[in-house]
Amino acid sequence: MVKKTLFVAFVFFVSYAIFVQFFAPTWWCASQNLWQENLVKAQAYIYNKDFSKKNIIIGSSLSERIVMDSLPHTINLAFGGLGVHDGLNILLHKEDLPSVILIEMNYVLRAENSEFNAVINNPFLELPRKNIVALREEKQPVAIFGKLLNEIKLRLQNKSRSIDENSSLGEDVFSKLLQNQVVEYSEVPDSLFVEKTFENMKSILQFFESKGVKIVFFELPTNPELEQLPRAVAIRTKFYQVFPTNRYFYVNLNSEMIFKTTDGVHLSRSESIVYTEYFKSQLTHINL
Amino acid sequence: MLFTSFVFLGLVLITFLLYYIPYFSKHQSLILIISSLIFYAYNQPVLVLLLLLSVSINIVSSFYVTYGVDRYKKLFAILGVGLNLSILIFFKYSPLVAHTFFKETSSFGEFLLTMPLPIGISFFTFQGISLVVDVYSEKYFKNTEIVPCSFGRHAERILFFKGFFPQLISGPIVKAHDFMPQICVKYVGDIQWEVVVKNLIIGYFLKMVVADNLKDYTFWISYPYFQSSSTLNLVAMLWGYSCQIFADFAGYSLIAIGLAKLFGYNFPANFNFPYISTSFKDFWKRWHISLSSFLMEYLYIPLGGSKKGKIRTYINLMLVMFLGGLWHGAAWSYAVWGTIHGFALATERFFYEKTSFKETRFILFLKGIFVFSFVSLAWLLFKLPNFEHVVGYVRSMANNFDIKPDTMPLIYILLYTLPVAIYHILYLLKERIVYKQLAPYDYIVYAFMLFLISVNSGSAGAFIYFQF
Numbered sequence: 001m002v003k004k005t006l007f008v009a010f011v012f013f014v015s016y017a018i019f020v021q022f023f024a025p026t027w028w029c030a031s032q033n034l035w036q037e038n039l040v041k042a043q044a045y046i047y048n049k050d051f052s053k054k055n056i057i058i059g060s061s062l063s064e065r066i067v068m069d070s071l072p073h074t075i076n077l078a079f080g081g082l083g084v085h086d087g088l089n090i091l092l093h094k095e096d097l098p099s100v101i102l103i104e105m106n107y108v109l110r111a112e113n114s115e116f117n118a119v120i121n122n123p124f125l126e127l128p129r130k131n132i133v134a135l136r137e138e139k140q141p142v143a144i145f146g147k148l149l150n151e152i153k154l155r156l157q158n159k160s161r162s163i164d165e166n167s168s169l170g171e172d173v174f175s176k177l178l179q180n181q182v183v184e185y186s187e188v189p190d191s192l193f194v195e196k197t198f199e200n201m202k203s204i205l206q207f208f209e210s211k212g213v214k215i216v217f218f219e220l221p222t223n224p225e226l227e228q229l230p231r232a233v234a235i236r237t238k239f240y241q242v243f244p245t246n247r248y249f250y251v252n253l254n255s256e257m258i259f260k261t262t263d264g265v266h267l268s269r270s271e272s273i274v275y276t277e278y279f280k281s282q283l284t285h286i287n288l
Numbered sequence: 289m290l291f292t293s294f295v296f297l298g299l300v301l302i303t304f305l306l307y308y309i310p311y312f313s314k315h316q317s318l319i320l321i322i323s324s325l326i327f328y329a330y331n332q333p334v335l336v337l338l339l340l341l342s343v344s345i346n347i348v349s350s351f352y353v354t355y356g357v358d359r360y361k362k363l364f365a366i367l368g369v370g371l372n373l374s375i376l377i378f379f380k381y382s383p384l385v386a387h388t389f390f391k392e393t394s395s396f397g398e399f400l401l402t403m404p405l406p407i408g409i410s411f412f413t414f415q416g417i418s419l420v421v422d423v424y425s426e427k428y429f430k431n432t433e434i435v436p437c438s439f440g441r442h443a444e445r446i447l448f449f450k451g452f453f454p455q456l457i458s459g460p461i462v463k464a465h466d467f468m469p470q471i472c473v474k475y476v477g478d479i480q481w482e483v484v485v486k487n488l489i490i491g492y493f494l495k496m497v498v499a500d501n502l503k504d505y506t507f508w509i510s511y512p513y514f515q516s517s518s519t520l521n522l523v524a525m526l527w528g529y530s531c532q533i534f535a536d537f538a539g540y541s542l543i544a545i546g547l548a549k550l551f552g553y554n555f556p557a558n559f560n561f562p563y564i565s566t567s568f569k570d571f572w573k574r575w576h577i578s579l580s581s582f583l584m585e586y587l588y589i590p591l592g593g594s595k596k597g598k599i600r601t602y603i604n605l606m607l608v609m610f611l612g613g614l615w616h617g618a619a620w621s622y623a624v625w626g627t628i629h630g631f632a633l634a635t636e637r638f639f640y641e642k643t644s645f646k647e648t649r650f651i652l653f654l655k656g657i658f659v660f661s662f663v664s665l666a667w668l669l670f671k672l673p674n675f676e677h678v679v680g681y682v683r684s685m686a687n688n689f690d691i692k693p694d695t696m697p698l699i700y701i702l703l704y705t706l707p708v709a710i711y712h713i714l715y716l717l718k719e720r721i722v723y724k725q726l727a728p729y730d731y732i733v734y735a736f737m738l739f740l741i742s743v744n745s746g747s748a749g750a751f752i753y754f755q756f
Contacts (some may be wrong), residue, residue, distance in 0.1 A: 001485075001730075005734045005738065008736075012735060115748075139743070149699050176512070176515055
């Protein structure tokens with residue numbers, strides 16, 4: 001029984017690996033959830049040689065909503081639930097460096113996720129994943145099967161694939177979520193932690209700058225109630241202190257533009273389009 | 289060190305190779321002891337000292353219970369159990385005591401909060417207690433059969449019993465009378481490879497494919513995320529969490545059983561298809577069997593069990609389950625969880641004594657649904673230690689009908705919980721002819737599970753029961 005099991009498992013694996021490598025259609029990929037989406041995005045960046053000398057956006061789920069169609073030569077390496085430091089960690093481990101790193105300011109205090117980094121930088125799986133595509137996150141068969149089921153369901157319901165990202169949650173729920181954000185933003189961040197975070201980031205960015213990489217910072221708009229609360233102000237102030245405006249380019253908030261969010265911090269799809277246009281127009285000042 | 293890490297696989301391979309070399313056969317226990325200490329020390333080396341302290345207490349107390357002066361034997365037994373419990377209480381419950389009884393600014397409270405929580409302490413402490421009690425009571429063996437007269441040899445055996453890495457940090461809680469008689473030289477030719485491989489494949493599949501994938505969906509049970517989820521998604525996540533906690537823990541236990549078997553040792557089964565239970569009594573005979581049997585043997589029965597009248601029986605049930613709940617974690621939510629189960633057991637016993645009716649298949653089915661629903665809702669206390677959040681979750685389930693369900697998580701939760709459902713259904717069908725006809729082809733199923741382990745594992749998460 002043991003030998004039969006091992007042999008049949010080997011046959012399953014080799015068959016799937018060959019299929020994925022040589023015969024799978026382009027749609028044969030899926031990410032099941034936010035965590036896996038992040039892993040797929042990270043692995044696509046790490047294992048793809050074509051991404052060198054590009055502009056890279058790093059940040060959190062706020063930056064993920066930037067509409068990339070209108071930003072050529074730019075890759076969005078922002079991760080939902082993660083942050084700037086996870087993005088920096090990936091950039092550090094790739095040999096080819098980008099031309100420009102566009103860094104989100106809003107959630108800069110979110111610490112690096114050690115579990116994410118352990119998966120991405122697993123030394124035992126790095127080489128196998130590089131060479132055997134079937135071992136990458138986006139090729140998980142159950143994930144793809146789930147995606148197919150969803151496609152069938154949507155076709156039966158005669159609906160399009162995209163989620164209505166402008167759909168509102170309802171006033172009550174929105175108020176609760178905004179209130180949660182107000183509580184979080186009202187807290188003054190621990191000064192030692194802020195100091196350490198920026199010190200660490202500065203040393204990493206100095207390394208990139210020494211290799212000719214340009215650094216740009218940007219702050220995404222949130223609900224107006226949050227923008228002048230202690231946390232947002234503390235982060236902004238620290239950025240200007242450590243990375244002065246006479247040396248670094250900032251895509252700042254435009255006080256004349258008020259954006260609607262779905263939950264206090266995330267832009268809806270339509271607002272993301274408007275913001276991306278503004279973002280793009282600001283970047284033309286530095287010829288990006 | 290996680291069972292699912294490459295470092296662990298390397299450790300097992302090296303240990304296995306050394307263990308079965310004939311030249312080292314007399315030192316097999318020592319080889320496993322060294323591997324176990326490396327395993328335990330991997331993340332927090334300093335806590336090995338605590339493990340060694342705990343082992344030392346058991347070595348000394350069990351030795352002197354056996355060979356000490358007769359009139360002091362009971363004292364040694366009481367000291368052994370007491371010191372075991374003291375270590376557990378001090379390291380595990382200090383933060384709870386600090387939060388409950390001391391002000392935030394109190395220096396003693398702050399000191400208590402700094403106590404580290406050694407991984408596996410709940411498990412190896414209970415094993416130590418079983419050793420001391422079994423040696424004192426001589427219920428299963430004459431203690432001189434188990435405790436050699438050489439203190440050094442005895443110390444090695446006890447360090448091996450308590451420190452054996454498959455069960456060291458998350459069980460099963462192996463009792464001394466089950467394990468100690470097995471200690472002898474093992475031979476590679478005696479390995480039951482089919483049993484080893486089956487346990488390891490099912491264990492790793494449940495852990496890496498089912499539990500590690502489900503955790504990415506049940507993450508959204510946490511506060512405040514559940515507030516914006518639809519009722520359907522909230523119910524699905526709860527179902528998913530029930531399956532996840534089973535897959536995680538049962539998976540770990542099966543891996544432990546398979547690994548122990550690899551080295552020639554038999555561990556008792558820790559799960560017996562608990563979600564087919566049609567009563568709470570049945571559930572606790574199927575879920576975390578090693579804990580419930582430990583509590584039964586070393587707490588419930590010594591308290592009088594069901595022999596001291598009805599009221600005392602209900603009190604004993606509630607007390608044992610309260611303490612069993614608290615064993616799971618240093619938070620009142622776990623005590624509440626245990627008490628809820630104790631209340632369910634007591635109430636069930638009360639009704640069974642008062643009523644009797646024919647249990648048709650339909651009635652059994654309804655009872656099964658009820659028990660599963662109750663157990664699943666109770667798991668919320670594990671996932672949301674803050675009781676307000678548990679209430680909030682239930683309230684959101686009742687109120688969020690107008691939020692549109694997110695279909696993709698529903699699909700994936702159903703896909704990943706399907707193996708747990710199939711696992712239980714196959715158990716129910718095992719006497720059927722179709723099952724017996726297909727049984728010779730089970731290697732295809734195991735092969736498929738092994739394939740999915742290689743290409744469809746979720747990201748490694750610590751075993752849920754590590755926190756206990």
